[in-house]
Amino acid sequence: WDLNVIDTKGDVAEVISRIEDAVNQKVDAIVINVDPAQITAGLEVAAEANIPVIGMDSGADPLLVTNITSNGYAMAAETSVYVANRIGGKGNVVMFVFDAFPPVQIRGVVADAVFANFPDINVMDRITPDVQDGGIADSRSRMEALLAANPEKGSIAAVWAAWDQPAIGSLQAIEAAGRSDEGIVIVGMDANPQARDAIKAGGNFEASMAQDFVGIGLATAEAVGRAKAGQEIKAKVIYVPTVLITTANVGN
Numbered sequence: 001w002d003l004n005v006i007d008t009k010g011d012v013a014e015v016i017s018r019i020e021d022a023v024n025q026k027v028d029a030i031v032i033n034v035d036p037a038q039i040t041a042g043l044e045v046a047a048e049a050n051i052p053v054i055g056m057d058s059g060a061d062p063l064l065v066t067n068i069t070s071n072g073y074a075m076a077a078e079t080s081v082y083v084a085n086r087i088g089g090k091g092n093v094v095m096f097v098f099d100a101f102p103p104v105q106i107r108g109v110v111a112d113a114v115f116a117n118f119p120d121i122n123v124m125d126r127i128t129p130d131v132q133d134g135g136i137a138d139s140r141s142r143m144e145a146l147l148a149a150n151p152e153k154g155s156i157a158a159v160w161a162a163w164d165q166p167a168i169g170s171l172q173a174i175e176a177a178g179r180s181d182e183g184i185v186i187v188g189m190d191a192n193p194q195a196r197d198a199i200k201a202g203g204n205f206e207a208s209m210a211q212d213f214v215g216i217g218l219a220t221a222e223a224v225g226r227a228k229a230g231q232e233i234k235a236k237v238i239y240v241p242t243v244l245i246t247t248a249n250v251g252n
Contacts, residue, residue, distance in 0.1 A: 023049045
């Protein structure tokens with residue numbers, strides 16, 4: 001295969017333009033990593049040309065052959081249940097979410113449902129941080145404000161973050177406030193290197209979900225091959241397994 005990787009640096013209009021360019025070049029297939037709902041015009045052009053478009057952690061859409069991603073429903077369920085169990089099913093929980101991106105929005109919705117099923121768990125704040133740096137700086141600032149407004153020990157039981165950067169920012173805020181010894185449980189998702197280091201340190205950041213990004217890439221390539229061969233792909237979403245990372249397995 002001849003592969004052309006295009007980085008539009010978050011410019012959605014440019015994604016549409018580059019899809020149109022790819023269609024004019026008569027490519028065999030297109031892979032996207034952007035919310036398909038934002039690029040419908042480009043997807044329609046590809047569909048009219050009978051060029052298959054596969055999503056890679058992008059969100060499902062009728063104009064996509066399929067979307068390859070981690071199971072955000074399962075990830076959110078496992079991490080939120082972990083939090084609920086660790087705090088004994090009661091206490092104030094801070095959530096960090098980002099509903100503008102479908103794969104992350106799913107995580108927040110599922111965590112909402114899990115926490116709502118525990119009558120003694122109170123979601124004290126559901127924060128959408130500024131994500132210019134991935135979310136660390138603003139999450140730290142927002143967590144610092146919550147800590148200042150709730151100075152009593154035990155007033156915050158846990159932080160659940162839909163991805164790792166807000167969890168890291170929250171950890172920084174808790175440590176800077178000198179409240180690491182309160183047992184505030186922090187859980188994130190993606191298990192990036194910084195999160196793994198924090199988990200390994202054995203502090204407040206206890207767990208994160210590891211996505212298999214290599215596996216997502218391999219499954220995407222397989223889907224492209226099947227689409228190029230004219231094979232039907234019945235599943236509109238193909239899920240790649242994930243693993244909960246804790247102190248027990250972070251070194252593996």
